[in-house]
Amino acid sequence: MDNWDEIRTAYQVARVGTVSGAADVLGVHHATVIRHIDALEKRLGTKLFQRHSRGYTATEAGHDLLSVAQATDDQFIQLAGRIKGRGESVSGELIVTSIAGISDLLTPVMLSFQEKWPDVRVRLLTDMRIFRLDYGEAHVAIRAGDAQEEQDNVVQPLVRIRTGLYAARSYVERFGLPASEADFDGHRFVSADLTTTRAPFHRWLRTAVQPDQIAYSATEPAALEQAVIAGAGIGFIPAFRAEGTPNLVQILPPRDDWESPLRLVTHVDLHRTRKVQAFVSHLKESAKDWKLCR
């Protein structure tokens, strides 16, 4: 059953009853309607209409087509309404992907957004691999660093996360408190695998300490944080997280060159839609209240 347009033509003929009338409705010449009907009947091998001087009347097959195409027409009209309205409405799914380790910041934002727009189903994806906006894997991405983005992505800076060096109180009691960067000899450190991170503070650490001083490494930020809290070594923790955590001692305060700039990225096709715009503005508004960032 190729050529749905011919079905649509036959539908109008069955509905109106005349070729001329259907042609008017369809906005084409009546000769076109005749040719569509002829072609469709030839392909089906059955007469859809009885031709007579007052018009076309549908046969049984024509009536069957009429009812099916009627339903189709209704559904397409509803579909068009939904699609056209979708750009205007804030509803459906909103998929946000972000770097790991900032879910404390994001989760309240997502929840308040969903509270504001109850028709939206929110999904937050965090994974090692980078989700591709141009594959439609997410509507909004929150990424770190200055990495080059793809062509069609709209990038805007969000906040800069301040990160400091911390250690657990239990670690300090056991290994002592280094006075400064020059006093790091003999200390143990917790860091991410260099293969999976491009965070500036981790890169800095690799230059500041010996490789064998990295006592513990992991890929997941939460795992690193847990390791520091457990006393495995000195490690980087975002200031906003360290402040709320007891038993953490600041070794070195946040430095500007450790700061990780967060970028808010959307695909250009989705950037214009009201749903994405709503979330973007909501996120930027919420980010103003984030402490210990800038």
Next chain:
Amino acid sequence: MDNWDEIRTAYQVARVGTVSGAADVLGVHHATVIRHIDALEKRLGTKLFQRHSRGYTATEAGHDLLSVAQATDDQFIQLAGRIKGRGESVSGELIVTSIAGISDLLTPVMLSFQEKWPDVRVRLLTDMRIFRLDYGEAHVAIRAGDAQEEQDNVVQPLVRIRTGLYAARSYVERFGLPASEADFDGHRFVSADLTTTRAPFHRWLRTAVQPDQIAYSATEPAALEQAVIAGAGIGFIPAFRAEGTPNLVQILPPRDDWESPLRLVTHVDLHRTRKVQAFVSHLKESAKDWKLCR
């Protein structure tokens, strides 16, 4: 939502995931697919797909279209199957229209036909006006006389109904029994309006008797028959009906030039279908058993 073909194209793209793949399925060039998508998105004002190097992935709107068009495709396939199979199957409605007054003959035929093909719903239409086959008002028509049929009608002779002149026994007791055609003076006759009948025996009667001898006239054959039986006058009754009716006296036996040839008429478009063929052959077979016809 004009242009259903573009929806069909978009449906295949959403299903397959690539323009090239959809083009293969649709049997068109991939450039055509791209143009269809572009046109459809432009008309809807919404992106249906995210374009990337590995193909097209559907957006939310695209997924919506996919599910709607999927259902449409299924329904169209089923529709095509029904329509193509309809010509082969003996089912659905079968509308027969006939001249009034032969329902005794037809009803058993219709009933046995329905018994033979239980999926058929049979309708018998008899009315003063002639139902038009080319308007699709009936599949089969049984008509009388030699009237010219329209262009696309298939005509085949059925039987010739023998008609005689009869009177009720009560009439004969009151007015006497005419010995022959020459003895009609003073007798009363029952006849159809000349405006509504072209039956040869009625026309003959108008020449054989004086107009004021027509004591009773009607349009409906059953009404005429009832009038004759009630003793209103001498009238024509088909031999097959008169034989089974008590209290009827034959005035004149059937004559060849009174015979009314019945024609079996079908529209050329429907004549080929198996359903109509089945009924036509069933009717002709049954007609062989009709008594007092030839």
Next chain:
DNA sequence: CTCAGCCCGTGCAATAACGCACAGAATCGC
């Protein structure tokens, strides 16, 4: 790193679809 394979996108030529005009036929109203 390079090459092969598989996508998408666009200018240009061919082709199929379309609109136009006219003819024929039937119906409606006067």
Next chain:
DNA sequence: GCGATTCTGTGCGTTATTGCACGGGCTGAG
């Protein structure tokens, strides 16, 4: 009964759609 109207059907010229070929980009394997 007869013109007026309406509808279908077809040949012809035009337009729009399609197919083709080529270029470019991305991906994944060797």
